[in-house]
Amino acid sequence: MTVEPTAAPAAEPVIERPAARTATAPGVVPPPSGLTQRGDTAPDTSGGVGESTQRPDGVLKVTGEFAYASDLWHRDMLWGHTLRSPHAHAEIRSLDVAEALAVPGVYAVLTHEDLPAATHYGLEFADQPVLAVDRVRYQGEAVALVAADHPETARRAAERVRVEYAPLPVVHDEASATAPDAPVLHPERDDHHAPFVPHPNVVHRQPVTSGDPEGAEALAEVVVRGEYTVGMQDQAFLGPESGLAVPAEDGGIDLYVATQWLHVDQRQLAPVLGLPPERVRLTLGGVGGAFGAREDLSMQAHACLLALRTGRPVKMVYNRQESFVGHVHRHPATLAYEHGATRDGQLVYVKGRIVLDGGAYASSSPAVVGNAASLGVGPYRVPHVAMEALALYTNNPPCGAMRGFGAVQACFAYETQMDRLAAALGMDPVELRQRNALAQGDLMPTGQPVDSPAPVAELLRRVRARPLPPEHPWEAVGAGGEPGVDPRELPGGLANSSQGEGIVRGVGYGVGIKNVGFSEGFDDYSTARVRLAAVAGEPVVTVHTAMAEVGQGGVTVHAQIARTELGVSQVSILPADTSVGSAGSTSASRQTYMTGGAVRNTCLAVRAELLRRGRERLGAAQPGWHEPGLRLRDGAVVTAGGARLASLVEVLGEDAIDLELEFRHRPTQPFDRETGQGFGHVQYSFCAHRAVVDVDVELGLVRVVELAAAQDVGRAINPRAVRGQIHGGSTQGLGLAVLEEILVGPDGTIRNPSFTDYLIPTILDVPPMPVDILELADEHAPYGLRGVGEAPTLSATPAIVAAIRQATGRALARVPVRPEHLTTGP
Amino acid sequence: MRLTLTVNGRPTSADHVWEGESLLYVLRERLGLPGSKNACEQGECGSCTVRLDGELVCACLVAAGQAEGAEVRTVEGMAGPDGELSPLQAAFVETGAVQCGFCTPGLLLAAEELLARAPHPGDADIREALAGNLCRCTGYENILDAVRLAASRAAQAPTDPNGGPDHDR
Ligand code: FES
Ligand code: FES
Numbered sequence: 001m002t003v004e005p006t007a008a009p010a011a012e013p014v015i016e017r018p019a020a021r022t023a024t025a026p027g028v029v030p031p032p033s034g035l036t037q038r039g040d041t042a043p044d045t046s047g048g049v050g051e052s053t054q055r056p057d058g059v060l061k062v063t064g065e066f067a068y069a070s071d072l073w074h075r076d077m078l079w080g081h082t083l084r085s086p087h088a089h090a091e092i093r094s095l096d097v098a099e100a101l102a103v104p105g106v107y108a109v110l111t112h113e114d115l116p117a118a119t120h121y122g123l124e125f126a127d128q129p130v131l132a133v134d135r136v137r138y139q140g141e142a143v144a145l146v147a148a149d150h151p152e153t154a155r156r157a158a159e160r161v162r163v164e165y166a167p168l169p170v171v172h173d174e175a176s177a178t179a180p181d182a183p184v185l186h187p188e189r190d191d192h193h194a195p196f197v198p199h200p201n202v203v204h205r206q207p208v209t210s211g212d213p214e215g216a217e218a219l220a221e222v223v224v225r226g227e228y229t230v231g232m233q234d235q236a237f238l239g240p241e242s243g244l245a246v247p248a249e250d251g252g253i254d255l256y257v258a259t260q261w262l263h264v265d266q267r268q269l270a271p272v273l274g275l276p277p278e279r280v281r282l283t284l285g286g287v288g289g290a291f292g293a294r295e296d297l298s299m300q301a302h303a304c305l306l307a308l309r310t311g312r313p314v315k316m317v318y319n320r321q322e323s324f325v326g327h328v329h330r331h332p333a334t335l336a337y338e339h340g341a342t343r344d345g346q347l348v349y350v351k352g353r354i355v356l357d358g359g360a361y362a363s364s365s366p367a368v369v370g371n372a373a374s375l376g377v378g379p380y381r382v383p384h385v386a387m388e389a390l391a392l393y394t395n396n397p398p399c400g401a402m403r404g405f406g407a408v409q410a411c412f413a414y415e416t417q418m419d420r421l422a423a424a425l426g427m428d429p430v431e432l433r434q435r436n437a438l439a440q441g442d443l444m445p446t447g448q449p450v451d452s453p454a455p456v457a458e459l460l461r462r463v464r465a466r467p468l469p470p471e472h473p474w475e476a477v478g479a480g481g482e483p484g485v486d487p488r489e490l491p492g493g494l495a496n497s498s499q500g501e502g503i504v505r506g507v508g509y510g511v512g513i514k515n516v517g518f519s520e521g522f523d524d525y526s527t528a529r530v531r532l533a534a535v536a537g538e539p540v541v542t543v544h545t546a547m548a549e550v551g552q553g554g555v556t557v558h559a560q561i562a563r564t565e566l567g568v569s570q571v572s573i574l575p576a577d578t579s580v581g582s583a584g585s586t587s588a589s590r591q592t593y594m595t596g597g598a599v600r601n602t603c604l605a606v607r608a609e610l611l612r613r614g615r616e617r618l619g620a621a622q623p624g625w626h627e628p629g630l631r632l633r634d635g636a637v638v639t640a641g642g643a644r645l646a647s648l649v650e651v652l653g654e655d656a657i658d659l660e661l662e663f664r665h666r667p668t669q670p671f672d673r674e675t676g677q678g679f680g681h682v683q684y685s686f687c688a689h690r691a692v693v694d695v696d697v698e699l700g701l702v703r704v705v706e707l708a709a710a711q712d713v714g715r716a717i718n719p720r721a722v723r724g725q726i727h728g729g730s731t732q733g734l735g736l737a738v739l740e741e742i743l744v745g746p747d748g749t750i751r752n753p754s755f756t757d758y759l760i761p762t763i764l765d766v767p768p769m770p771v772d773i774l775e776l777a778d779e780h781a782p783y784g785l786r787g788v789g790e791a792p793t794l795s796a797t798p799a800i801v802a803a804i805r806q807a808t809g810r811a812l813a814r815v816p817v818r819p820e821h822l823t824t825g826p
Numbered sequence: 827m828r829l830t831l832t833v834n835g836r837p838t839s840a841d842h843v844w845e846g847e848s849l850l851y852v853l854r855e856r857l858g859l860p861g862s863k864n865a866c867e868q869g870e871c872g873s874c875t876v877r878l879d880g881e882l883v884c885a886c887l888v889a890a891g892q893a894e895g896a897e898v899r900t901v902e903g904m905a906g907p908d909g910e911l912s913p914l915q916a917a918f919v920e921t922g923a924v925q926c927g928f929c930t931p932g933l934l935l936a937a938e939e940l941l942a943r944a945p946h947p948g949d950a951d952i953r954e955a956l957a958g959n960l961c962r963c964t965g966y967e968n969i970l971d972a973v974r975l976a977a978s979r980a981a982q983a984p985t986d987p988n989g990g991p992d993h994d995r
Contacts, residue, residue: 064861
């Protein structure tokens with residue numbers, strides 16, 4: 001359903017430098033072009049691995065010139081808008097777009113009837129409709145699309161699409177999903193988990209058993225049981241879902257988009273658009289944070305469909321309310337645990353059952369289940385284990401990837417259990433953890449040996465050894481030297497609810513374990529293209545990958561690695577796009593390991609080729625070329641003894657070296673469907689926290705006073721960026737502890753889709769966060785590094801809640817903790 | 827309607843502005859100044875923070891018409907004429923206060939306003955002044971560092987105070 005465009009379609013490539021977008025100079029604003037950076041003191045090779053170099057995109061970001069996906073602009077572009085379902089579960093009886101099409105300024109209105117090819121898509125399997133067909137399964141599901149010449153026109157036209165819904169009963173929890181007469185949400189499902197699930201509304205179920213958990217009960221002298229709840233958290237990146245789709249002359253499409261994984265978007269888009277993958281070209285637009293929420297498609301297919309239909313570039317940008325239904329969330333979970341131990345604090349067995357609400361579509365639920373099941377006992381040595389994790393299909397908002405998935409939910413529960421066990425034993429909670437701490441050489445419940453450092457006890461020791469922050473931080477000295485109160489240091493802050501009376505301090509600990517990289521037999525790889533050439537008499541390295549820079553600093557690290565490996569100061573990072581091989585996802589703490597590893601791997605091949613050429617061209621005259629241990633340093637080839645053989649420019653001459661290679665981590669295995677046994681994970685990552693809180697016990701107000709972390713990162717490629725990741729992850733854990741929850745009613749609708757009602761931590765909520773970094777190399781990983789980004793998100797939450805428990809004496813079996821949990825109930 | 831205003835010291839105008847458009851929309855979509863960000867468009871995140879006749883405002887909450895004849899300062903106006911960064915901009919880059927950077931323009935404007943009125947802020951003052959600016963990436967630690975660094979440098983170099991509102995004129 002289209003109206004003829006009134007202006008001629010123009011698909012000018014969006015690849016130039018930004019033309020100023022002023023009334024007098026209309027043009028295009030492209031995504032970020034290449035980032036060129038010199039080592040801090042050219043021409044030597046400082047700025048390499050291990051230094052806190054600055055971001056190559058930092059200047060663009062502080063001057064406002066960095067083009068985020070929502071900033072892209074094309075003079076002929078239309079604006080796309082999505083009409084979404086107000087119901088969580090309903091049949092679509094009829095759909096009429098005539099009135100919407102008649103709105104002046106509207107160029108196209110699309111429904112499922114207009115789809116040219118595949119009608120469904122999905123990360124792990126294609127269960128989600130591009131546009132709803134005859135049924136909607138969650139509030140916010142896309143039903144129709146509009147393209148118009150102004151975003152407001154598109155929005156108003158969408159309101160004129162007539163949709164007749166007949167509401168259906170809503171499946172909203174385990175009981176309603178698995179009842180004998182429960183509506184089956186995907187009766188046609190044929191995915192690879194379908195034959196094995198206990199109920200068709202279970203996406204995937206994974207047991208993990210080791211030892212003899214039933215027999216072990218008799219050996220336990222002390223048993224603690226608990227049931228826990230984790231609310232639905234939102235990634236709440238600041239840069240909204242956005243992109244610009246430009247139809248190309250070859251009938252294909254160029255999409256500039258904020259995403260986490262260009263090639264998985266391409267893989268899902270091509271069948272939906274009915275195009276061969278090579279005609280679906282993606283380029284990364286500037287990304288304003290991700291945290292998992294950009295792993296699934298949002299506006300990608302919709303903008304492309306509108307662009308192909310209208311022949312015009314189409315831009316889509318979600319507003320915040322739409323963003324809350326436009327991406328998947330962290331799975332809310334209910335977790336039941338039983339821990340058995342000897343009287344002297346040795347864990348004997350752990351039994352656990354974790355139920356994750358996957359919402360209407362699968363997204364990455366199976367992988368979340370795998371993590372929860374395999375990491376469900378935490379970083380502890382447990383001889384007998386019976387874990388089970390499963391994800392449900394419900395009519396709640398779809399849930400998928402968020403920082404630390406599966407492991408975050410489990411960590412809150414197992415760490416609370418450890419505190420309860422310590423209390424039951426009359427033991428110090430840190431000592432109990434240390435006594436049972438996982439160490440290198442131990443076996444995971446999956447039977448996988450921990451074959452690199454696992455300094456769990458040491459991390460706990462470090463956070464505990466740190467001096468405690470002073471008590472009564474609100475006590476201030478007035479101008480005349482008289483004692484006063486600074487309300488900004490009190491729980492409740494400037495609301496001035498207390499003068500310091502009724503405030504109790506608490507201290508709590510937590511430690512967690514997260515897998516790094518894609519697990520369970522997934523062929524996880526990344527690709528890097530590296531070019532070494534002489535430009536104007538200087539050696540220059542160009543690095544091209546498809547890695548999504550989402551803020552984490554991958555581009556910084558790539559430049560560091562290239563400098564270190566090739567001894568070159570000047571490094572250009574090309575924009576990420578699909579003209580180079582896949583980098584895999586910016587998720588699972590994997591990019592420094594995987595794409596950093598790929599850049600290193602290709603650099604090593606470039607170096608080998610350079611040395612081969614040098615030997616060939618210059619080796620006859622200079623015997624030094626045949627010595628072992630030649631190195632590249634400061635733009636030259638030097639011997640192991642430091643003698644300079646030739647400059648890189650001399651060796652290269654006019655001929656650049658240009659290589660593109662894939663890099664893989666060691667293979668993993670799927671978990672056995674019955675026992676969960678298998679070498680499932682590439683690497684483990686550990687972080688410990690100590691939280692100090694002040695609680696106004698009468699008003700239920702919490703102020704986190706300090707949140708200290710210790711983490712083993714294997715090797716800190718960029719120490720400042722590592723600390724930044726630990727700060728950011730810890731803060732999201734703090735949010736889950738005391739602030740953040742998407743409230744979903746029993747009708748499946750979101751009650752708080754705004755930053756007014758969904759609270760992410762402000763600078764007033766976040767305390768000083770001292771960070772202690774350990775570097776114990778993992779010999780399997782490039783540079784010995786360990787993925788960093790997710791582990792700190794795990795343990796911050798239980799540490800803070802443990803501190804609140806200590807201050808209040810309350811049980812607190814659910815997060816986030818709200819004021820009413822501290823003033824009423826148990 | 828036609829809107830006439832001064833942005834970063836330059837008189838400018840936009841035609842065909844709709845009644846309901848915000849100052850943020852006009853800056854971003856009509857004047858080619860997308861540096862001010864649009865994380866919520868509900869007045870809750872501060873990513874769109876600009877100075878309107880010197881006052882800090884959320885540009886998403888200002889109706890375009892309210893800016894008629896006004897002086898607006900955005901992140902695009904912070905660096906010097908030859909592109910040299912203001913002390914705050916430099917400090918943000920150096921301390922790692924920028925990750926994804928979506929919060930950065932708004933934080934820079936808010937921090938600049940703070941340092942203009944309180945050149946030696948304590949941590950509690952910085953926190954209070956930046957409380958309306960959400961950042962999802964950094965946990966704010968390095969943002970505090972950046973503001974402290976810019977303030978301490980300004981104290982050492984009294985002739986170039988903190989890149990205040992007149993820095994670029
Ligand atoms: S975009 Fe204006 S406050 Fe968020
Ligand atoms: S750096 Fe990403 S929101 Fe602040």
